Amino acid sequence: MGVKPGCPIKYKVKTLSLSKDPISSIGGFRVLPDYDINDLPNDYAGLILIGGMNWFLPEANPIASLVKKAIAENKLVAGICNASVYLGMHGFLNHVKHTSNTLDYLKQYAGTQYTGEANYINDQAVRDNNIVTANGNALWNFAGRFYINWMPQHQKL
Numbered sequence: 556m557g558v559k560p561g562c563p564i565k566y567k568v569k570t571l572s573l574s575k576d577p578i579s580s581i582g583g584f585r586v587l588p589d590y591d592i593n594d595l596p597n598d599y600a601g602l603i604l605i606g607g608m609n610w611f612l613p614e615a616n617p618i619a620s621l622v623k624k625a626i627a628e629n630k631l632v633a634g635i636c637n638a639s640v641y642l643g644m645h646g647f648l649n650h651v652k653h654t655s656n657t658l659d660y661l662k663q664y665a666g667t668q669y670t671g672e673a674n675y676i677n678d679q680a681v682r683d684n685n686i687v688t689a690n691g692n693a694l695w696n697f698a699g700r701f702y703i704n705w706m707p708q709h710q711k712l
Contacts, residue, residue, distance in 0.1 A: 566600055571621075573614060581607065592617050601625065601701065606636025606691050610644075611664065619645045629685055633701050636691030643669040651683040652676055656690045 572578055572588040579585050590596070602625050609615055618641070625632050626647065634642045639655040642648050643665035651674060655661040658675045680689035680696035689697035 569599070571595055571602075573617060592621060595621065599625075599630065601631025601633065601685070603701070604632070604634040604638035604641065606638050608637060610637045610641035615641060622647060626685070631685045631687065631701055633687035633689075633697065635680075635689040635693065635697045637664075639688040639690070640664045642686075642688065643671065646670075647686070648674065648688065650674065651686045652681050653683065653686065653688040654678050654681040654690060655688060 569589040570586050571590045571592065572586075574591050575588050577585055577587050602622060604610075604618070604622075622632055622642065622645065632642070632647070636656060639648070639653065640661055642653070643655065643661050646668045648665075648669065649671040651671070653671065653674060654676050658672065658677065661675070662669060662672065674683075679693035680687065680700045682700040687697065687700045689700070
């Protein structure tokens with residue numbers, strides 16, 4: 556059964572990281588990833604990139620190829636807080652409407668690969684087709700932008 560009686564669970568949340576080693580968040584939340592970047596199955600529905608400072612480290616660069624592949628396959632790619640900056644750093648926001656922590660912050664940290672200033676929207680969260688972005692304070696808005704399309708038609712928020 557799904558969240559609502561009679562609604563089957565269509566998706567399962569799985570975690571992905573650079574390796575399968577345990578990860579601890581800034582808040583102390585510990586996660587053991589289900590997949591590493593080399594064994595992500597092809598049947599995933601999308602990538603949800605959470606915020607944090609690690610997006611600015613060179614170690615995060617391999618995730619860009621997964622994002623590129625997901626976008627090419629028309630899968631959801633969602634980035635909140637500094638994950639939205641990461642999307643900008645790799646040019647993924649240049650041709651879609653998007654938001655981030657602020658436009659100045661995005662331009663400062665995304666660097667020269669980011670040329671999408673004309674598509675920036677000063678809002679909590681923005682969805683343009685399968686790209687969802689949000690600032691770091693917009694958890695519920697962020698979740699709502701991608702969750703709504705994954706819900707069965709008869710189920711309402």
